[in-house]
Amino acid sequence: MxxxxxxxxxxxxxxxxxxxxxxxxxxxxxxxxxxxxxxxxxxxxxxxxxxxxxxxxxxxxxxxxxxxxxxxxxxxxxxxxxxxxxxxxxxxxxxxxxxxxxxxxxxxxxxxxxxxxxxxxxxxxxxxxxxxxxxxxxxxxxxxxxxxxxxxxxxxxxxxxxxxxxxxxxxxxxxxxxxxxxxxxxxxxxxxxxxxDVPVRIQQRKTGSSAPNPAAIGGIAAEVASRLPAGDLLVLGPGGTTRAVAAALGAAVPVMGVNALRASTGVTTGLSAVATDLSADGLAELVRSAPSWIAVTPIGGQGFLLGRGNQQISPDVLRAAGPDRLLVVATEAKLAALGGRPLLVDTGDDALDRELAGHRPVITGRGRSTMYPIH
Known part of the structure; x- marks a missing residue:
């Protein structure tokens, strides 16, 4: 050839x-x-x-x-x-x-x-x-x-x-x-x-999605907030779902940026934006300054969690926060639209990608999560 x-x-x-x-x-x-x-x-x-x-x-x-x-x-x-x-x-x-x-x-x-x-x-x-x-x-x-x-x-x-x-x-x-x-x-x-045509190895195209259901987003926001100790940082990756979660938590953030909120309480209100449109270096510095959680949502139709449109959440950032503090959030409708295809990571660090692979809980509502494969 x-x-x-x-x-x-x-x-x-x-x-x-x-x-x-x-x-x-x-x-x-x-x-x-x-x-x-x-x-x-x-x-x-x-x-x-x-x-x-x-x-x-x-x-x-x-x-x-x-x-x-x-x-x-x-x-x-x-x-x-x-x-x-x-x-x-x-x-x-x-x-x-x-x-x-x-x-x-x-x-x-x-x-x-x-x-x-x-x-x-x-x-x-x-x-x-x-x-x-x-x-x-x-x-x-x-x-x-x-x-x-x-x-x-x-x-x-x-x-x-x-x-x-x-x-x-x-x-x-x-x-x-x-x-x-x-x-x-x-x-x-x-x-x-x-x-x-090589399934699994070739990515799907991104598909559009309807506006997230307010009740579903409210439940996801409440569950995320309940996991944050007071004073911890919450880093939100880009996307309509994460932006809606931020709004439900009382913060306005850009839809395509990587943004950071600070939890002043462990309830579903009182979070405020401390930085927006962060770069990888700025985010790494921020994450090293305080305990931090990173919330990402899959790209509709593709299933990418990391490596598409959110390269600011770099391997250095993920390691500084700790892979166990990576929160995956999605509505049940968004997961269903993947048709059983796995979530995907492409951080540029093979060792980290292997560490993140496996099954991970996806927060879909208050007190609700679904175990879902990551490749």
Missing amino acids: RLGLVVNPVAGLGGRVGLKGSDGEAVQARALALGARPRASERAALALTELRSRLPGDIPPILTAGGPMGADAVRAAGLVPEVVYKPQSRTTPDDTAAAAKALAPLVDLLVFAGGDGTARDLLDAVGTSVPVLGVPTGVKMHSAVFGVSPRLAAEAVAVMAARRARLIDAEVMDLDEEAVREGRVTARLYGHLRVP
């Missing part, structure tokens, strides 16, 4: 610094100024390293773009790159499109490392002329064209190399990042890309 690779070097740059995306040079410059570190190339290299272990014999040269757009990741994985496109010194979405157009006629599968914006660039550039598969390196990744993790993306490539996967049309979704920063969540379907 002839394999191509395109890496968007700045994908995900704004995630851990709390910028809710990485689109646009101004946002990327701000992310770097805040201390963001590019991770797309290393996650692409992780996928290729896993692929080496799964394919027998020598892997042929991987057709790719030069430098950080692919060749660096190929070499980091101990493989041989064949550069067919040389990007500008400063890569842009035009480079992504040009690299994809150059690679598409030459490969059987085009792997790309990026997020929803990168998927849109590929859709515009090559459409369904070549099968593609995304290594998740962006902030949100609501589209159904990505592996669940870099390692599982590699597994999907190996399955396709063995000719055991058919191709399907998968949705390319994206959020309006500027609207998100203004507190409005606006997503749309842009089209479809052809991807290998």
Whole structure:
């Protein structure tokens, strides 16, 4: 199988610094100024390293773009790159499109490392002329064209190399990042890309949901509050469910940020916001300053708890709080919509992901929880 690779070097740059995306040079410059570190190339290299272990014999040269757009990741994985496109010194979405157009006629599968914006660039550039598969390196990744993790993306490539996967049309979704920063969540379907049909290893697209039932949210909020000793911090991941929980506890927080409340009592009132739109570093500092609990809710349709849109809740943050203080909250309707599929974690730390895997209680109401698998 002839394999191509395109890496968007700045994908995900704004995630851990709390910028809710990485689109646009101004946002990327701000992310770097805040201390963001590019991770797309290393996650692409992780996928290729896993692929080496799964394919027998020598892997042929991987057709790719030069430098950080692919060749660096190929070499980091101990493989041989064949550069067919040389990007500008400063890569842009035009480079992504040009690299994809150059690679598409030459490969059987085009792997790309990026997020929803990168998927849109590929859709515009090559459409369904070549099968593609995304290594998740962006902030949100609501589209159904990505592996669940870099390692599982590699597994999907190996399955396709063995000719055991058919191709399907998968949705390319994206959020309006500027609207998100203004507190409005606006997503749309842009089209479809052809991807290998490898269940479990390829993520589902995010699905919309109706407004959470106030009674269910009130019960979840009451249960969460009852578990908080006075003075402890409650960190809330992004999402409509967690925002509604915050409102039920008396605090107004942004829908897409990671926010922290402080419990002044152990009852369902009296919690107040102490910090909003936190970065990973700011959150880690806050969590180390006081006993902290972290509440997250799965992304509708996908089931992701960590690693999609909440990269501020980094491995350092989770370890500082303690994995036993991770609270999963969801309405029964949201869990039912997953159709029995597991909840997912992709923190970027394999050891931590394994520690979080297994069965964990999901708080669904006052005094109610459901044991649910996490992969």
